[in-house]
Amino acid sequence: xxxxxxxxxxxxxxxxxxxxxxxxxxxxxxxxxxxxxxxxxxxxxxxxxxxxxxxxxxxxxxxxxxxxxxxxxxxxxxxxxxxxxxxxxxxxxxxxxxxxxxxxxxxxxxxxxxxxxxxxxxxxxxxxxxxxxxxxxxxxxxxxxxxxxxxxxxxxxxxxxxxxxxxxxxxxxxxxxxxxxxxxxxxxxxxxxxxxxxxxxxxxxxxxxxxxxxxxxxxxxxxxxxxxxxxxxxxxxxxxxxxxxxxxxxxxxxxxxxxxxxxxxxxxxxxxxxxxxxxxxxxxxxxxxxxxxxxxxxxxxxxxxxxxxxxxxxxxxxxxxxxxxxxxxxxxxxxxxxxxxxxxxxxxxxxxxxxxxxxxxxxxxxxxxxxxxxxxxxxxxxxxxxxxxxxxxxxxxxxxxxxxxxxxxxxxxxxxxxxxxxxxxxxxxxxxxxxxxxxxxxxxxxxxxxxxxxxxxxxxxxxx
Numbered sequence: 001x002x003x004x005x006x007x008x009x010x011x012x013x014x015x016x017x018x019x020x021x022x023x024x025x026x027x028x029x030x031x032x033x034x035x036x037x038x039x040x041x042x043x044x045x046x047x048x049x050x051x052x053x054x055x056x057x058x059x060x061x062x063x064x065x066x067x068x069x070x071x072x073x074x075x076x077x078x079x080x081x082x083x084x085x086x087x088x089x090x091x092x093x094x095x096x097x098x099x100x101x102x103x104x105x106x107x108x109x110x111x112x113x114x115x116x117x118x119x120x121x122x123x124x125x126x127x128x129x130x131x132x133x134x135x136x137x138x139x140x141x142x143x144x145x146x147x148x149x150x151x152x153x154x155x156x157x158x159x160x161x162x163x164x165x166x167x168x169x170x171x172x173x174x175x176x177x178x179x180x181x182x183x184x185x186x187x188x189x190x191x192x193x194x195x196x197x198x199x200x201x202x203x204x205x206x207x208x209x210x211x212x213x214x215x216x217x218x219x220x221x222x223x224x225x226x227x228x229x230x231x232x233x234x235x236x237x238x239x240x241x242x243x244x245x246x247x248x249x250x251x252x253x254x255x256x257x258x259x260x261x262x263x264x265x266x267x268x269x270x271x272x273x274x275x276x277x278x279x280x281x282x283x284x285x286x287x288x289x290x291x292x293x294x295x296x297x298x299x300x301x302x303x304x305x306x307x308x309x310x311x312x313x314x315x316x317x318x319x320x321x322x323x324x325x326x327x328x329x330x331x332x333x334x335x336x337x338x339x340x341x342x343x344x345x346x347x348x349x350x351x352x353x354x355x356x357x358x359x360x361x362x363x364x365x366x367x368x369x370x371x372x373x374x375x376x377x378x379x380x381x382x383x384x385x386x387x388x389x390x391x392x393x394x395x396x397x398x399x400x401x402x403x404x405x406x407x408x409x410x411x412x413x414x415x416x417x418x419x420x421x422x423x424x425x426x427x428x429x430x431x432x433x434x435x436x437x438x439x440x441x442x443x444x445x446x447x448x449x450x451x452x453x454x455x456x457x458x459x460x461x462x463x464x
Contacts, residue, residue: 007129011113033136051087052102073144083252085351091121178205238262297337316415
């Protein structure tokens with residue numbers, strides 16, 4: 001059984017039996033529940049935006065979603081192949097009542113998912129998502145009669161509108177980027193990055209080569225932008241022809257960089273670098289400027305924030321948790337250490353286009369190599385491990401035991417259990433997308449970080 005229902009949407013592998021995988025029946029059920037929820041706050045005919053990444057199953061899922069929305073009486077704006085941030089912006093730009101993004105993000109090609117947006121183009125809150133799940137469980141739907149069916153529209157203008165909104169940001173220095181005459185290599189993973197990133201780079205005056213440039217959903221490698229999956233673009237950078245390597249995931253909300261010498265910049269340092277640029281160009285106006293990332297992100301963001309006289313805040317893992325905290329504290333920049341940059345002056349969503357434009361602006365101002373820029377930031381290493389779960393595993397009991405065992409350390413339990421030691425930390429939490437416990441640990445070297453994670457994993461194993 002791969003079907004995973006969470007407050008952020010529904011995710012699963014394609015094919016199989018109803019209730020076990022992501023199939024047409026469950027897509028109809030969940031889309032109907034989402035529409036029923038949105039209808040509660042508006043009596044007029046709803047307008048819903050639908051966008052999708054280039055996954056092989058995307059066309060099928062899109063057809064089922066759009067047909068269901070029309071059957072619920074909603075007008076549908078299909079924006080076609082589109083990034084997650086493009087779809088988020090399209091909801092706002094079109095004055096829609098919500099949106100559905102068809103993407104399983106970094107999951108392999110056999111997966112797909114529905115991600116749900118409110119009228120602000122932002123992910124539903126935990127409370128709203130829980131209500132959608134409850135409606136789906138009750139199958140409490142009321143479909144439109146023949147005279148009230150929704151209408152279907154297509155609009156392919158939002159890529160250009162998204163790009164223009166990025167170029168209009170005050171801190172995106174297009175003139176400096178053009179003057180720097182950068183040449184970059186992009187791994188677009190055969191998804192929607194291959195459609196929109198060339199347009200962005202051309203508008204910025206950046207020379208480029210696109211690897212895996214066919215948006216056909218046949219991913220050239222594991223789509224999660226981790227070093228072990230990126231040997232192709234790393235080898236390309238080692239040829240010495242480029243200033244920077246750019247890697248995105250299939251829906252282009254995560255962003256990783258490769259240095260000019262073919263080494264990883266470090267996905268954790270995408271947000272750190274962009275935050276440094278934003279912080280140094282932000283006037284406090286009498287209040288303390290702040291940043292936010294999730295509990296599994298590097299301490300380097302805290303260090304950079306404090307260097308600029310700001311205050312750092314941690315949030316539970318998950319984009320909606322980060323954006324909620326950002327709004328609460330008025331953060332000028334935030335995101336997640338997996339390469340997700342959230343810049344409120346654009347919108348409250350992870351956006352690789354915004355991250356690319358701000359990073360290139362920073363690089364143009366610094367007038368240095370990417371590898372040299374990386375050395376200007378605090379150096380930490382994060383090891384990422386996992387504990388596979390069985391249906392019998394009592395995750396809550398395990399986490400409670402770990403918390404009790406390390407009660408004399410600084411412990412944060414807003415999302416799993418994070419143990420902060422003086423010079424390192426480890427974070428255990430149940431994944432929202434896979435049947436695993438994620439074990440992230442950070443220290444001064446990768447060896448130390450991995451050893452810390454494995455030590456805590458052994459503690460868990462000994463409990464079972």
